[in-house]
Structure formats: structure tokens, C-alpha cells
Amino acid sequence: xxxxxxxxxxxxxxxxxxxxxxxxxLPAPGRTAANYRSYGDAHRSRLSFVRHxxxxxxxxxxxxxxLDLSDDPTRECDxxxxxxxxxxxxxxxxxxxxxxxxxxxxxxxxRCRGGIAAxxxxxxxxxxxxxxxxxx
Amino acid sequence: xxxxxxxxxxxxxxxxxxxxxxxxxLPAPGRTAANYRSYGDAHRSRLSFVRHxxxxxxxxxxxxxxLDLSDDPTRECDxxxxxxxxxxxxxxxxxxxxxxxxxxxxxxxxRCRGGIAAxxxxxxxxxxxxxxxxxx
DNA sequence: ATGCACCCTGTAGCAACTACAGGGTCAAGC
DNA sequence: GCTTGACCCTGTAGTTGCTACAGGGTGCAT
Numbered sequence: 001x002x003x004x005x006x007x008x009x010x011x012x013x014x015x016x017x018x019x020x021x022x023x024x025x026l027p028a029p030g031r032t033a034a035n036y037r038s039y040g041d042a043h044r045s046r047l048s049f050v051r052h053x054x055x056x057x058x059x060x061x062x063x064x065x066x067l068d069l070s071d072d073p074t075r076e077c078d079x080x081x082x083x084x085x086x087x088x089x090x091x092x093x094x095x096x097x098x099x100x101x102x103x104x105x106x107x108x109x110x111r112c113r114g115g116i117a118a119x120x121x122x123x124x125x126x127x128x129x130x131x132x133x134x135x136x
Numbered sequence: 137x138x139x140x141x142x143x144x145x146x147x148x149x150x151x152x153x154x155x156x157x158x159x160x161x162l163p164a165p166g167r168t169a170a171n172y173r174s175y176g177d178a179h180r181s182r183l184s185f186v187r188h189x190x191x192x193x194x195x196x197x198x199x200x201x202x203l204d205l206s207d208d209p210t211r212e213c214d215x216x217x218x219x220x221x222x223x224x225x226x227x228x229x230x231x232x233x234x235x236x237x238x239x240x241x242x243x244x245x246x247r248c249r250g251g252i253a254a255x256x257x258x259x260x261x262x263x264x265x266x267x268x269x270x271x272x
Numbered sequence: 273a274t275g276c277a278c279c280c281t282g283t284a285g286c287a288a289c290t291a292c293a294g295g296g297t298c299a300a301g302c
Numbered sequence: 303g304c305t306t307g308a309c310c311c312t313g314t315a316g317t318t319g320c321t322a323c324a325g326g327g328t329g330c331a332t
Contacts, residue, residue, distance in 0.1 A: 003309090004308090013290075018311095034297050035296085035310080035311065036297080036309090036310055036311080037310085045263060049263045052263070056237055056241060057234075060288070066258075066259065070263070077258070080259055081245065084245050088238065088242060091238045091241060095231060095235060098230055098231045101192055101193055101227055102224065102227045102231060105192060105223065105224040106224060109220050122217060122220050123205060126189050127188070138278080140277090149320080151322075170280090170327080171280065171327085171328090172278090172328080195318080195319090
């Protein structure tokens, strides 16, 4: 299949597919006589793997490691587990951070009663961290 | 005060301060005879405002709008409220997304029982979105 | 006078794309 | 046979919000 078809099949921007090839995340496919990229099923499933991992928030470098693992099925699975576990921890930390931030924002907004900027509680709160109730 | 002092006073990297000046978020300060930047209290509180807003996750462009508002204290406060409310919504959406993602990751990792990559449930799950229980 | 901490400008790098510009290819329809 | 339009190619530059140099100047203490 050509790049446009692969793009539709995986929900990946064409430019992104070429970008992945350029950085060596996807192997360079064969070419047609007209120099068009020509992909097969192996390419499609590799790209699906990459997209799914990106959707789950893995970095390109993490995905590179995961791909290396899946390319060599005799290797131990520990590393995949370690990468995924560390990533899960990061996600949980991010959620915790954002939750503090949400509470702080809600508190700031709740104090706004309209009126002019000189009296604006939002602006005042942003000016002065000491109004905050938690660290962020 | 000189830039190093302002940096320490606000917990902002020196390069970041110069960057904010370059993009027009902070006004260019006066200079000493030796061409060193020389800051006053107004600069420090403006920078604190910026840092605090950044910590709360506002973009540079949002901060620009908030600064414009606070520079003109006769203006209505509605816009500050709108910016903050929209931002809060985005934060809430991000938390919801990350929570789905966390559940999915936890589920994937829970299935890993060690062994070799060919049997790895983590890698299998990443290959195939259809194993997922929710959208992400 | 020489070390050291500090300051300056300007440019390039990071992640992970995205968006062109400027061109080539191919099939359908007139 | 010629145009139209959809598709493809390469290469480069832009995005956000910084961060990290390189290569130089300044100011003060020893």
C-alpha cells in the first residue's frame, strides 16, 4: 500500500510517518517505479504499535526500546515491564500534580465576582503565590 | 538588582529571564554602565506573576493576555475569568484522559508474568489496540 | 596581574511533530 | 493529447517553552 493508505489505516499523519522513518523508528519501505513508498502488513502493524504506544504517552525512545524487545522474541520481558511500570508511575505523578493544580485554579476562579481588573481576585492570586493552599 | 539576583529571587533560570524579555513578556530593563541589566521591584513582581502562571500551566499567550489585563486595572475582569475557566476545563480534561490511560497501563502491566518477549503481554497489548477497554 | 564569578549577544538544540515550497506521477475525462 | 486533480517526493523551517553553549566583556579580591 502507498503512504496515504497506510495513513488512513493507522490514523497517522503522512508527515508523521515520514518523520518516523527519518528518525529510524520505522524501517524504510520498498519503492515503486515512481519512487513512491510501498508498505506491507509488517509496516502497518509496526506503525500501529508505535501509535498505540504514543497514545499511551510513551516517548519515542521508550518505544524504540519496546520495539527492540519485540523484534527479538527470545529476550526477557523484564525490560518491557520496567519501562511500562516507570511510565505508569510518571502518569500517576502527573495526575497528582494536575489535581493540585485543578484545586488551586478552582479556588482562584471561585473568588472572582466580576468587576474591574484592579479588584480581580484571579489576577491578584496569580501575582502572589502566598495565596495558594498547596505546592504546585 | 542584576539578573542573577532576580533569578534567585524568583527561582527563574537566567536564560529564561532573557528569553521572556526577548519575546516581549517582560519589559527590557535599564542597563548599568557596563551594559548589565538592572531590575527593580516592578520587574520582580511581574516575573513572579509569569512564573506562578506558568506553574499553574497557563501558556505564554494566556499570560500575555492576563498581563495586559493587569496592566490596565480599569478593564473588566471577565476576560481573566474566561481564560482561567477555560484553562481549568483543559486541566480537568487532561486529568480525565490521564486517568483512562493510567487504568489501561495498570491493566496491561498486571497481565505481565515475566518470561520472554514472545509471550510478553505488555508488548502484545501495545501491538493491538483492540485489547484496550477504553478510548485514549 | 590573575583568577573567579558574573554578565553580554547570538545561535543552536530539545520533543514530537506539522507545514510548507517546489516539484514529479498517474488515472480519468474532454 | 491535454488538462485537472489527487496523490506522491525531498528538503527545510516552524511550533512551544525553554536550555545550553560559544566566545567574549566586567568587576572585585588576592
